[in-house]
Amino acid sequence: MHIESIKLKNFKSFRNAEMLDIPKFCVIVGANGSGKSTLFSVFEFLREALNSNVHTALVKIGGSKGFQEVRSRSSSGNIEIEIKFRENDDSPLVTYFLSVGEKNGHPVVTREILKYRRGSGGQPWHFLDFAHGVGTAVTNEVDQVTDVKELEREQQKLKSPEILAVKGLAQFERFPAVVALGALIENWHISDFHISRARPEQESGYAEHLSREGENLSLVTEYLHTRHPKTFNKVIEKLKERVPGITSVDAKTTEEGRVLLRFQDGTFEDPFLARYVSDGTIKMLAYLILLYDPSPHPLLCVEEPENQLYPTLLWELAEEFRTYAERGGQVFVSSHSPDFLNAVQLHEVYWLIKEQGSTSIKRAKDDSQVAAFIAEGDQMGYLWKEGFFGGVAPQ
Secondary structure (H helix, E strand, O other): OOOEEEEEEOOOOOOEEEEOOOOOOEEOOOOOOOHHHHHHHHHHHHOOOOOOOOOHHHHHHHHHHHHHHHHHOOOOOOOOEEEEEEOOOOEEEEEEEEEEEOOOOOEEEEEEEEEEEEEOOOOOOOEEEEEEEEEEEOOOOHHHOOHHHHHHEEEOOOOOOOOOOHHHOOOOEEEEEEEHHHHHOOEEEEEOOOOHHHHHOOOOOOOOOOOOOOHHHHHHHHHHHHHHHHHHHHHHHHHHHHOOOOOEEEEEEEOEHHHHHEEEEOOOOOEEHHHHHHHHHHHHHHHHHHOOOOOOOOOEEEEEOOOOHHHHHHHHHHHHHHHHHHHHOEEEEOOOHHHHHOOOOHHHEEEEEOOOEEEEEEEEEHOHHHHHHHOOOOOOOHHHOOOOOOOOOOO
């Protein structure tokens, strides 16, 4: 999956913002409170709305006030999200548009559109078009249609205007375009790793993917060790290169049914538990397991990966994020680290500018001064540190 652009209207601090020409690996910088986490919460909102409904999704990211808290302050319009993406490099451009408003004090989906653009010109074809829980969806296969007149549309009514049409129709194979979008959104992943959550022993269980905060790290380690030994060995080799002394890692299940994450230091005969390992070691292991996932997420968002990691390791980490994106999973990273930015290319950086309570998004390559400095051999992180990113200072 490759998201090419995002447009936001009345979504928290993004009153009217757009992010264009997005690369597969994208790094976002900005002062504290400028909206980096808010940008990621757009993806979280869509995934939660797909799993439940827009009311639940709004409460999850906006608290008990829901719609009123998520909608931009002093705004009376609807919340609008538009995402343009391709399933793969040779797929048609897909536009998903969602507008959420209020009716009788309850949030409702006022408009939801899914449309494809076939080729480089012409009008896009609408495959899903709903308003207030009623609309139509195309039932025939996208690849088998050559003329818009051949599209077969079916009228549908949802049981509630709070439900996304994508959610309901994605359950039926006769709506293939909707099924594809639903599968993509369901597998988006936001990583906000907390070391304190990863250290404790876990009840025995099963987990293939690292969770948002990393509390299932030992379970995923066990899964990789038993089901994907080649991938696991690659992770351990990378860890050994970056953490002096570590020679092996494993996950052991106790008689009480708890899974322990154990590290072996070459200078000691017996392994020791995760609670005795440095923060940086735990975090590096977690990111390696995340980035060498045998089934990468179509979209991965990571908040401030530089925390607890030695600066010299950040260049390699940035390269691994880029490699993950090249495998097929687009990566968004927020960062405050000049060292991390030094490993990033000009077209991969965006920065957020917040003025009078509203956030705008700027591409680094659109700034002529920054582009000129980079062309002369300067590095992105140094420019950020020296304040050359107009409208915002590093913090």
